[in-house]
Amino acid sequence: MSYKYIIIGGSAGSFQTVTNILASLPQDFSMPIFLCLHRLKHVRAGFVEALSIKSNLKVIEPNDKEYIRQHKVYLAPANYHMYFELGNYIGLSTEQAVNHSRPSIDISFASAAYTYKSKLIGIILSGANKDGAYGLSQIKENGGLTIVQDPEECQVKTMTSAAISATNVDHVLKANDIIQLLLKLQNKHF
Amino acid sequence: MTGLKKTILGISDMKNLFQSLNNNYSIDLSNYALSSLKSRVEDFMFNYHFSSIDELIHKVESDASFFQLLLNKVLVETTEMFRDPEFWNFLKINILTRNNYQNELKIWIPECNSGEELYTLQIIIHQLNLQHKIKVCLTTLSPLNIERITKANLEIKKMEINCANFERYQEEGNLEEYFTNKANSFKLNPEIIENAEIISHNLFSDKIPGIFDLIIFRNKMLYYNPSLKIDALKILNTGLKPGGYIAIGIKESLDFPGWDQEFTVISESERIFKKIIRKEE
Structure with a gap:
């Protein structure tokens, strides 16, 4: 199986893990990575910069209809939902919040699952509500690979536990093992 | 949870629906x-208990009022007053305050399904005491929206978000000062929007409603595909005076072919552009 896209969802307690993942992936890691992280809706600036400090990959907040390229990390902008269109570009929306969240992980994951099918890897990290559980189930149903961070390791377990009860996930792993798995899957990809 | 599963639609389902509506x-x-529209139709089907697109098409074809309901639900109307407070402050300080007002300033807010952008703008106009020097025109696709936008009754839940945005727009004062608190809603004081023109209009098939000094078109093109977006921008350009301004959403781009020959950037972060005045050849 060759995976081509990675989508990561998280909220409370996930920032450090996301930073670690981005710091551990090499510059030649080609799969585009989509980050759907709950964040303060009115704070526009600073998040990309904070994630970029240790990242070897370029982190951007995409504009609407921006084409998706390899070697890039796409962070869902504050106060917008992030979709994936069939022409392989990003679609943003200001539709109402889902699970009190905009961006909503369910919306992004379900859209990515539909567009990328079995080429997608979905990862749920630490978080304080159940957003993402439905989205991850859609990735599984569409043949993608589902990974959840081990709740024992999470600062807040609600999101990972909800994801595990909604879906028969492929892997429940500690953050370091998630990184090792991504590196292995990337190498297989060549 | 049995029987309550959301139906996931395919491209052919959506095409069948489009054809029927057309x-x-x-x-x-x-x-x-497509992606966001598909998701809204799926949510609509879930909420109204349709398990297949054929069932939905059948219902819509046989019931015109149900079609209106569908249209209302799938056209996005979720916005906030004072969304992006930095944008509204920039507009107030750099454009509305600096204009010389030798002539009435004409502003167009096209393709609105709800009134939040209008209410925000009109409150700023009142703050500046410019209500007799600025004329705002809001156009909306569905005639059903006109009454709702004119009534300007906002849910309490939405007002909480609006008020939080307002606090970031200006430190003093309270948005609720412009509203009357009713049982389950807040009603905008009618004098705030009494000068505004609110009309039904299809951007893509009707004649443009005038030539304007400023067009506010934020977060509307998110819901268009790339070709419809270009069509929209070309039409709006014909409704904009040379030297006039257009504002789009802070995550949108003004990129129809040749736009950089016709516009200069006034604010990159707030996505405000000025139409270049061409010398007569």
């Missing part, structure tokens, strides 16, 4: 951004 009601949704 044939029966002459509404063309085929150039809307």
Whole structure:
């Protein structure tokens, strides 16, 4: 199986893990990575910069209809939902919040699952509500690979536990093992 | 949870729906951004208990009022007053305050399904005491929206978000000062929007409603596909005076072919552009 896209969802307690993942992936890691992280809706600036400090990959907040390229990390902008269109570009929306969240992980994951099918890897990290559980189930149903961070390791377990009860996930792993798995899957990809 | 599963639609399902709406009601949704529209139709089907697109099409074809309901639900109307407070402050300080007002300033807010952008703008106009020097025109696709936008009754839940945005727009004062608190809602004081013109209009098929000094078109093109977006920008350009301004959403781009020959950037972060005045050849 060759995976081509990675989508990561998280909220409370996930920032450090996301930073670690981005710091551990090499510059030649080609799969585009989509980050759907709950964040303060009115704070526009600073998040990309904070994630970029240790990242070897370029982190951007995409504009609407921006084409998706390899070697890039796409962070869902504050106060917008992030979709994936069939022409392989990003679609943003200001539709109402889902699970009190905009961006909503369910919306992004379900859209990515539909567009990328079995080429997608979905990862749920630490978080304080159940957003993402439905989205991850859609990735599984569409043949993608589902990974959840081990709740024992999470600062807040609600999101990972909800994801595990909604879906028969492929892997429940500690953050370091998630990184090792991504590196292995990337190498297989060549 | 049995029987409550959301139906996931395919491309052919969406195409069938578009064709039916076009044939029966002459509404063309085929150039809307597919992913978000698909998701809204799926939510609509879930909420109204349809398990297949054929069932939905059958209902819509046989019941015109149900079609209106569908249209209302799938056209996005979720916005906030004072969304992006930095944008509204920039507009107030750099454009509305600096204009010389030798002539009435004409502003167009096209393709609105709800009134939040209008209410925000009109409150700023009142703050500046410019209500007799600025004329705002809001156009909306569905005639059903006109009454709702004019009534300006906002849910309490939405007002909480609006008030939080307002606090970031200006430190003093309270948005609720412009409203009357009713049982389950807040009603905007009617004098705030009494000068505004609110009309039904299809951007893509009707004549443009005038030539304007400023067009506010934020977060509307998110719901168009790339070709409809270009069509929209070309039409809006014909409704904009040379030297006039256009504002789009802070995550949108003004990128129809040749736009950089016609516009200069006034604010990159707030996405405000000025139409270049060409010397007569």
